[in-house]
Amino acid sequence: MRKRNTGSFWRMEAGTERLLLVPAEALSPKPLRPRTAFRLALGVLHAGMWATLVANRIVLKRTARRVRPTRRPKLSVIVPARNEEAHLPRLLASLWAQDYPDFEVVVYDDGSSDATPNLLAQDPDPRLVRLRGEGPPPGWVGKCHALYRATRHATGEAFLFLDADVELRHPGALRALAERFAALPAPAILTGFPYYGDSGGLLLVPLVVDSMLIGLPWALVPTVPVRNLAALNGQVWMIRAADYYAHEPHLRHRDEVLEDVEIGRTMKAEGVPPYLAALHRDLSVRMYASTAEAWRGFSKNAYLLFGGTPGRFAATWAFYNASFVVSPLVSPWAMASVVGLKLVADTSAGLSPLLALGAWPSYAAGSAVALASARAFRRGTVTWKGRNVHASHLRGDGLSR
Secondary structure, three states: OOEEEOOEEEEEOOOOOOEEEEEHHHHOOOOOOHHHHHHHHHHHHHHHHHHHHHHHHHHHHHHOOOOOOOOOOOEEEEEEEOOOOOOHHHHHHHHHOOOOOOEEEEEEEEOOOOOHHHHHHHOOOOOEEEEEEOOOOOOOOHHHHHHHHHHOOOOOOEEEEEOOOEEEOOOOHHHHHHHHHHHOOOOOEEEEEOEOOOOOOOOOOOHHHHHHHHOOOHHHOOOOOOOOOOOOOOOEEEEEHHHHHHHOHHHHOOOOOOHHHHHHHHHHHOOOOEEEEEOOOOEEEOOOOOHHHHHHHHHOOHHHHOOOOHHHHHHHHHHHHHHHHHHHHHOHHHHHHHHHHHHHHHHHOOOOHHHHHHHHHHHHHHHHHHHHHHHHHHHOOOEEOOEEOOHHHOOOOOOOO
């Protein structure tokens, strides 16, 4: 029995009949100290990231399934190219070595000023469809316009969109992609991550994989009716031609700098969800030649990835830093968690496990490049391949090149 007594409680002492006067605050739950609350929040956050990563590993096993169709549909491999003389020879050589029986390669030269037009003109393969433009019209981003125009000339039953710096790693790669795509429930989009180990700038480039595997629960993409719970990697994605023409994603997102995530979200909302696959055994990409070039490339994307507006950028940047940059400095278990997350994500894409030893510098560099990107967008100084990235194009968000 307890009796109220002016802010205190009477409590019977065990084994006796004496009543003790106990202050009320002694029986009230103690509030969490700020440091304890911070650690608890970080624990929940890191547990969520680990749960997402483990679930995505299961997704990758499911999307590794292949189905050999009774008839091989004609494929159109569609490639945008602007000043790609260093990359196109590798891509085209790897395509002509494929054992897939029926495909064409549609390359749209987007006003290149290097040797790209000559390389295309000198390639004798009859499966190559050469197109050329002199830059996008008003209201279009160059890549979206190039791909949209290329699809007007494509004749395949399915489209495989590849960046010009991608390379197929073995003669059966195109067949493997088609068989993975055939195994998905229709309608669908196949996307994923290629092998990034041949690229320079490995301090930053693997963050592409990390963002896909830690930042988005892919198991929920096809089933949960939330538009923003989707994405795709613009470096590689495959869709049936009929589904593409029914929705015209490049036309609809013609002014997006980072059209890939927006296309993934729109197509998911309209019943054509993207599925993530580990494609590093079939494809590789050389995004950048050096860390300096990677810094410039990520600078045109990172502000958009972090929200694309000052308020959303500030909130996302603070969240990112608390998760990956600040917490490892104040907590050994958080440092171990960050290293472990990067280890599992990177090795899922075939990258060296040694890269995980640089987990903290990599995430810190990601924070710094995001801040530099925000400054560049605010000043209107973002350029890529000789073209300005205008402030009117700030609705996209993604991290692919």
